[in-house]
Amino acid sequence: MAVMEATLPRRIITTPTAGPLGALVLACVFFALNSDQFLTGGNFSLIIQQVMVVGTLAIGQTLIILTGGIDLSNGAIMAFGGIVMTKLAVTSGLPPLLAIAAGIAVCAAFGLANGMLVTKISLPPFIVTLGMLNVVFALTHIYSEDQTVTDLPPALTILGQTFKLGGTNVTYGSLLTILLFLFFAYVLGQTAWGRHVYALGNSQEVARLTGIRTQRLTISVYTIAGLVYGLAALLLVSRTGVGDPQAGQTDNLDSITAVVLGGTSLFGGRGLVLGTLIGALIVGVFRNGLQLMGVPSIYQTLITGILVILAVTVDQLSRRRTR
């Protein structure tokens, strides 16, 4: 009987992304009514550009949070990747593509290191990535000598170039970000690897007993997350047009915010990567919309805080109900 009642409306309500999507739509309606500059193609393209870096970081964060972990080091790893690729290309004169590859590889290597420490020595992800945050932050400042890298070769900023889409200028970076989200939505939803990630997050013990090689899986998750941070580094460099050693200092928490706002549970095993995209967009829409309305940026921080608490409250209540 209860099963038969699980009709479509009911399923929408229990889908973790329904709330976030509703919030995003509501926010858009609100800002469209309050600012005549909000509802334009150009402005939406702008919002996507503004959330693509944190959004991409949040893809990696989602993978890790789904396993029940957390990553505090992602913004720092991205900043280091950005400095590596720009410095190798500008100062060391490496071919740009090779420099980009090196930057992404370095990020993946830090992800791998996080994964190894979490599994092989069974340290809590919070502590491992807190330590890694400081290590990578320091390396960034040592390697860059605190200097911003400028005069980048065009290949490094190509993702910042635009193409026309129905009269609106869209950056290639925005397109890449959307494609990454779709790719990971597919991988998590449709492949064995993706289902194993959810299983691991639900219960490591059960996952192990069903024959999943949990250690290898965890390491692969952290490494792939690192790889994605490398792509975020490329997006960052293309967006700002410089290699910035100060970049990303709050992006670890911002990416967690996007994940949580997107309805993914911090306890692992529940959530969708497309929810994370919605979460990142919510932050971007509020920031942009409030600015257009002339509201000081501190209110954006206030509202983001309220929304985060709301999102975890909803998650907690719905967990209690399913239990």
Added chain:
Amino acid sequence: MIARLSAGLLAAALLVTGCGGGEQKASTSSAGSTKVGLITKTETNPFFVKMKEGAQTAAKAAGMELLTAAGKFDGDNASQLTAIENMVAAGVKGILITPNDTKAIVPAIKKARDAGVVVIALDTPTDPQDATDALFATDNLKAGELIGEYAKGAMAGKAAKIATLDLAPGITVGQLRHDGFLKGFGIAEGDPSVVCSQDTRGDQAKGQEAMENCLQKAPDINLVYTINEPAALGAYTALKAKGREKDVVIVSVDGGCTGVKAVKSGQIAATSQQYPLKMAEDGVKAVAAFAKGGAKPKGYTDTGVTLITDKAVQGVEAKDTAFGLANCWG
């Protein structure tokens, strides 16, 4: 039930937004008026609070709407870049910015200027300086020179053992004040009388830590140059712990109210006072003139600096702390 709850809470959140928006609208002129943007380094530093105040007053007087934004931390380029984009989208005539990263912000400023927006740097020049239309700022080299000359007089021929508590590498403001101090004191970089140099990021706790370490290295330090007053007060705390606060001369830059009070009480010997309110006021006025069809502001405008001390030395022009307190910020 969950859906209803979340809907209710969402409505509450949006109400908060509505309130914020409404309040803001009431304090500024109606929609459709000329807009000007102010982007500061951070939201919390009193220096920038004063700046915002100056901008708000000038905007109101000119009948313009002021949009504000700030970086999340000192050095946060990404937030400032995003703010520039959003302000251009909001249709501002001009943007006043204190850049967090003098080089990294340049491409974003160029985009805004290409879109017809006047960009004025306040307090901190961009690198290169002509990346903005104009610069309204303190002459930081002169601010350093003033306290350097003062220190020279205050030491009265005694052999100086100097500690410099600096800002951070690669930031022009810090470099200029440091160089100005050495120039005013009449020594070159690398002079043996400078026995200790530490970065403090202009933070009181880091200033204290730096001074403690300097005293460990060279206990006979008798002159301390500090990048700003929080660093100076940190240094004072460290000196006091060693019982050295009476026989060490501390000089600083900024002219914040806390700092001037510290000059009055003798914790800091002298400070170079700068005027953030004037920077923002002049900036908004320049944008207003441009919006009314006037010329674009250009070049560098010195917003002035005054040496504040109650123990003036001969040959160095100074004002007392009464003047300092009347003109301080924060």
